[in-house]
Amino acid sequence: MDGGRPAVTWRLAGPDDAEALRDLEREANLVGLAHVFPGLPFPDEGVLARWRAALADPGVTVMRTDAAFTSWDVDGRLRHLAVDPDRWGTGLAREGVALAVAGIRAAGRTPVLWVLVANERARGLYEHLGWEPTGREQKAEWPPYPTEVEYRLPQSRHER
Numbered sequence: 001m002d003g004g005r006p007a008v009t010w011r012l013a014g015p016d017d018a019e020a021l022r023d024l025e026r027e028a029n030l031v032g033l034a035h036v037f038p039g040l041p042f043p044d045e046g047v048l049a050r051w052r053a054a055l056a057d058p059g060v061t062v063m064r065t066d067a068a069f070t071s072w073d074v075d076g077r078l079r080h081l082a083v084d085p086d087r088w089g090t091g092l093a094r095e096g097v098a099l100a101v102a103g104i105r106a107a108g109r110t111p112v113l114w115v116l117v118a119n120e121r122a123r124g125l126y127e128h129l130g131w132e133p134t135g136r137e138q139k140a141e142w143p144p145y146p147t148e149v150e151y152r153l154p155q156s157r158h159e160r
Contacts, residue, residue: 013062018051028082036118036146063099070096076109111153116146126151
């Protein structure tokens, strides 16, 4: 137990996990991003195809539990992080970020990520953990194509 929470085991995800990852992403996004994508259906098939491609890509690592996932690539990008809304506030997001950062740093990279400008919950977590906006912006891949901002996690003050 950690702070009253049962220990969680993260495991490497494989091809058979694609639908479960899509489903967890849907649950988290329908709650956490309802204000960004109001009234729009979740892009089930597109997200499932994206998960299948990520799980087949040797340059992408996907780790999961029964209630969370994190994924990163060899270029140093934290690609995805989600936690079942019923488990928000339990430390799973923090653990997922830590796993990704450790994997990225082990590859000799500086961690970066893209997050929706309107995803204040996620931005608050990343900023609390020391991530800093780079000033770069891009449009998200799903309609209505809201703006994303890039963050990076400097290793030290010398990287800032």
